[in-house]
Amino acid sequence: MDISWDLVVNAIVAGLLLGVFYAAVTAGVSISFGMLDIVNIAHPAFIILGSYIAYFVNINYGVDPIVVSIVALPAFYALGAAVYQVYYVSFEKRGQESLRGLAFFFGLLFVTEVSLILVFGVDYRYVEAAYIGPSVHIGLIDLPLRMLVPCVVALAMFAMLQLFVTRTFLGRAIMAVSQDQLALQLMAADPIRIKRIAFAISIAATSIAGALLIVIQPIEPSVGRDYIGRIFAICVLGGLGSMPGALIAAMLLGVVESLTSTFYGPSWAPAVAFGFLLLTLAFRPAGLLGR
């Protein structure tokens, strides 16, 4: 077979850009699932909610979607704190998180999706911004700005989260909370408060991830479901709770997906993540950088 090399190079570059974006989408789950053991399968629903907020403000007031998402951070933080409080009181405290907690998040996912359908309909929506459209050309490589800008924002967000988790007391407390709650209490930190803050941060991250998503592609309410497989595949492949691992896994998945859709057609791309997930679970459940 005659492989056109600039096609391959472009697919790989596009995959890397996409991968960094996937890492931003996964960052929240790395915290909630990886560090807190909360299986928040409603995470993609919050991302889509973020996309629609960015869309709504952008279309009506012409504000840049990424700026909107940063302004909306406190609201998402509060939403996350509220969801955790309900989750804690109803499930974690009673030790029922495995069955009913999962059903709770599944219900949230479903309710959010159906509500968005009722409000916005099932048409694809997109935003307008100066960087959507033009591309930068470097030799053979095309760099569409609508991928490049989200990639830069995603990297910045990812770096900030990583620094926060590894360098601050609060961040280290978050890493410790699922391992040893008693030791944390001895350090005069309330585990429930730490978990609430961590979960709220994970939901706050969906605000930015949502804005990036709608910059990259037009969306409709059920797009989120495609991301469930991806998010958890990346999270598991990277090693639960390891943010650098998640970044590597996300870029790997991005490249493989991009190559798949270039050579076999985009309709096959969603299957890649699942293949990754199953292979990881079957052969290396601890993930690439897992302990």
Next chain:
Amino acid sequence: MNGVKFFLIAIGIGLLILAFAHWLELDYFYFAGYTILQFIVLATAWNILGGYCGYVNFGSAAFFALGAYSSVFIHKTFPLPVPILMLIGAAVSGFVGFGMGYLTLRLRGAFFAIATLAMAVVLQTLVVNWDYVGGSRGAYIIRPETLDIAGFQINYIEYLFVLMLVLAVIALTTARTIERSQLGFGFATIRDDEMAAEASGVPTLRVKLIATTLSGAFMGMAGAPFPYYIGYLQPASAFGLEYAVNSIAMPMIGGTTSWIGPLVGSILLGSLQQIATVTISSAVNLLIVGLLLVAFVIIAPNGLVGLVQERLRARRKP
């Protein structure tokens, strides 16, 4: 009451329902009844794994669609009678359930749940790309008006209704038998404390694999007649999230610890949805199901059956 007696009583009730339907002579009753019976089977199947074993399956729609699409495939290749299609659907979905379980059940429960959720997306991708069974355009299956059995002309929708009624009776009897058997106790120990179950000699992996296979098989059986019922099958409808959410919501709302919970849940929620779809809209009715699910898991963790039991217990203790 032993298993055989229960089975006979269930058959008796089934016959009564059938006699009533026959007397009513209303096609709509068959159509609506079929949907509710189908949900009874799905909810009961989900509960065998979810309620008894404590493992959440988010991919009910995938197992259901597997059954439906194996029927479409066979219908196009070599048409067979629907009861045989149901057995084939059971085999296909049961096998996939076994495979999924084998790959993920050795890990923490959450991984199984996530894998089933992702599997639904991937199977849908496969079907969308598979032109032989209609691809994304969907497949038409012309439902015959009547079926000829030994010279009798039977209304086809009535025939499908009867098949689903039989399946519901079998599913409920199986669930009830499991509940009172050694296998059921094995399930319950896994649900309550898997480590302790393993320590006291329950072969947990094997027991869990039985549950996933059985649960998947019943879902596949429920899906197999679906193309004939609906007439036009497209991936978005077969893999619709409403199957996944309903088969979780119905046992959760009814109560997950016994066979009666899914039955109560699916009759109530199924009828409610039939009414809401006709009077309001199908999107709103899904919203209602989602909200009910969230409300019930928070407020009444043991479902309606649990609420009634609590009430009875309170009355007994003056």
